[in-house]
Amino acid sequence: MILLDGKKIAADIRAELKSEVEGLLSAGKRAPRLGIVIVGHNPASETYVANKMKACAEVGIEARKIALDETITEQELLGQIDILNHDASVDGFIVQLPLPAHITEQHILSAIDYRKDVDGLTPENVGRTVQGQPSIVSATPRGIRELLARYNIATEGRHVVVVGRSNIVGKPVAMLLMQRPYLSLPGLSSSALGDATVTICHSKTCNLGDICRTADIIIVAAGCPGLLTADMVRDGATVIDVGITRVEDPTAPKGYRLSGDVDFEHVAPKCAYITPVPGGVGPMTIVSLLQNTLQAYKHE
């Protein structure tokens, strides 16, 4: 069993990105620029934004935080999006979620110019990904593809079972791994992944165990701690655990521990490859945002 070390791979990619940005600067070009819109003062959001800004700084991407009052109206926020869409000095930008309840997130996300949509959440980017056109892929699916690629885990003709049908993970990762591999697709490192036979399971799936047992690769993104148990995994499978949930644990120093969707202790011994939680998919997510920003900068 080999651990898919997302922490190490993410560090490798950050080093590569740093070197690429340095190359741009020494060629007399400007640094890539990322806008980060945050509305209000949600503490978790502020932590996420701080982490993203730190990651940008580390590789030489200039991050600009646009902090807006939580009383902003949807119309005013759309105005800010429009300004960023037309600001040639910003290569890409994200809107930190969640937004205050009086704003409809989908209205805001849909207003972002897809060429600057480095979170890859606009319908235009999702549709382009589905159609196999050049697109900006959302962070977690991109990170999963990258992790598989860096460990040379082939997907062609393999049966990938995705558990979970969220807009940010389940659906896009299924579409990504099912595609014909587009060798010219920008930002695809190492080998071109795709051509998998993909099954998407979810809360209404009747026979989840039976289906998972037929899988070569299982991607679990359901947000249910311990959902994938050892009896659902065949020997030699690869397991990618996207779940990360706080579970109460009186023995832990903070009173809780982070749990993935996989019963790691019993599943891991059966696997060819498996991601730990934390340290697997998680660290790949921020690094994907950096890669997407560079992709938008290069207009790829």
Added chain:
Amino acid sequence: MILLDGKKIAADIRAELKSEVEGLLSAGKRAPRLGIVIVGHNPASETYVANKMKACAEVGIEARKIALDETITEQELLGQIDILNHDASVDGFIVQLPLPAHITEQHILSAIDYRKDVDGLTPENVGRTVQGQPSIVSATPRGIRELLARYNIATEGRHVVVVGRSNIVGKPVAMLLMQRPYLSLPGLSSSALGDATVTICHSKTCNLGDICRTADIIIVAAGCPGLLTADMVRDGATVIDVGITRVEDPTAPKGYRLSGDVDFEHVAPKCAYITPVPGGVGPMTIVSLLQNTLQAYKHE
């Protein structure tokens, strides 16, 4: 075994649409209007366009044909698209494919305002479908969903296997049947379909037979005559055959016959429901275009 009679269902829907349009007119409203752009004189395209105009006339939709010379440049065609996007008297429009080789189809399709994209082929509409937002769904997937709905074939928790990953059938129908059922989704008749466990297979799938044998519903859209054989289908399955290929047949009056992707003779006796070819999915396709036009008219 029950034949899914697309010809009859399509006639039923046309009658319903006719009555709805008559209702609009007697309420003093104008008729819905569809623009049909055709470039050059491809005989097959001209036949398709003539059939679409006839279907529109039958239900009271005003179709306007915009016939353009095959020497038109991509830029000029984009100009025409822009005019149609902004023409408030046109509710929806389609660009008949294929386009001449000097024009990149994707550039043209991507330029269509998604609210008028009654073929449902713009990335924006595809992305909205994937994300479960209100969208215009392309004709064949919409027709398949309608056919299942009209025969009360439930999809919740059932295993649907889609064979083929085209942008116009395989990928969108998979996304459509996998979604949570959006009861408020416009244009969804009878019952709300969705919530299926979906597997997408294609030319790189290794064990197609094994996978199809686990399916409750098989949708074959591969364009390979006779691909689905009886040994690949379990008793009581529902089979939807999207393929329609001309196969040489010296005994046929025209020297060819139309063949689906299913070995109908041997598969049909095992099925609970099966579509014939022709007369199954085919007739649903044009009627979906009419439904989409009415949807665009109503801004749903």
